[in-house]
Amino acid sequence: MAEKAILFDTSQCSGCKGCQAACKCWNDLPSPTALNADAPSFTGTYQNPPDLSGVTRLVMTFSEEQGGPKGIKWAFGRRSCQHCGDAPCATICPAGAIFVDEATGLVTTDAARCIGCRFCASACPFDVPRYAGDRGVINKCTGCVDRVANGLAPACVTTCQPGALSFGDRDEMVARAEERAAVLRERGYADAVAYGADEVGGLHVIQVLKYGAAAHGQRPDPAVNPAVQLTQVMKPVTGAVTGLTVAGLAAMFALGAGYKRDRRAYNPATGDTLDVDTREVIKHGDGQDTESVKEHILENLPRRKGGDHE
Known part of the structure; x- marks a missing residue:
């Protein structure tokens, strides 16, 4: 099996959070019910919850800024594991609880091995792994390797109605992202970029970022913690x-x-x-x-x- 990747095209995303809900359902994770994490009043964002947690593996981010050819930049983003090619979380894990799936290249987990040391959390250049205190283990996106092994796409991809998410061979996803970013630049979105082809050994979540990396909450130059x-x-x-x-x-x-x-x-x-x-x-x-x-x-x-x- 060739290495796989998820492709996220922000220019096609409607911010419906269907992927966020699908992740919860497939992985049997509870959902917080408070508005914007118990904020005393509406904070002006439709993003909820505000960040990843021990029970949340995927969060769609909302960023609304002035600018762009239409006067506003409403940049949706994806906060989840990027599935690094040179995954520092897997490198530093002393128990083998986080490891690279050989068949797909996705960085998955085995909660039964986790000792709760949280070294992976300090090593991740994207601040992704979160500690689930009630279970004493680290929680993060597994890439739905159980589904992929049975010929299915990850749960988040399957539920995406506007077609902002795709799944397939990594080389194909990279090529499609670069082609789409070029089209967006031709249409006046000068900062449009394909993200993930080379970062941290090559990510397995490839993204088309319509307004540039920073606007969509991504790090332009992610660096691995020297401790790794x-x-x-x-x-x-x-x-x-x-x-x-x-x-x-x-x-x-x-x-x-x-x-x-x-x-x-x-x-x-x-x-x-x-x-x-x-x-x-x-x-x-x-x-x-x-x-x-x-x-x-x-x-x-x-x-x-x-x-x-x-």
Whole structure:
């Protein structure tokens, strides 16, 4: 299967939020009922909820500004996982709870593995993964890989009535986005751009941004947190230290295998050191044990016929 991608064309979006509702339904996620997250009065935006959360994986954003060929820029945006080609969240996750689906390139999750460390949230250049406190796990868009594996498009794409969302092979989605952005520029939208072809290793959510990246809430130049790279530098070091520790413990175990220290007693009257079990004289003289630990271990190890220790 070729790498897949979602295409979002903002010039065709009507802001109906059908995709937002479909995401909730398919993933069995609750919806907040308060107006604009308990705002005391209407804030002037139709966007609700105001941002992603532990129970919200997709939010359609609304931005209304003066300008453009028609005097107003009503820029709809999409706040959700961008499914990075070089996904820093998957790179930094210590439990493998976030990983890249090999068949599609989509960055998906396994909640059963999540340990709630939230490293992924700090690593994401788009501020996407959110902590679901009631469940103690990270929540984000999975790309509906369960649907895709069965020949279906993601839930958000399936429900889009105006055709602003498409799904297919990534190369095709990139080509269509670039073609559409060129058409918009020809029609007077000078800032129109295709977004996602190269950002963070190539995104798997490709967007046609009618008024430019910033107007639609996207970052023109997303940067990965340097801490992600540091963890990768440290992995070989910690791996080497761990290997040496294991090797050392194994060597000590080998030396100690079969070792049983004789019980000894010193007789100050004769100056003899006796074996408590056999009463045989082991040595005569100073009662202090002059042999090293290594010598004691080696003298108790099994011997080969040639006299060498195993």
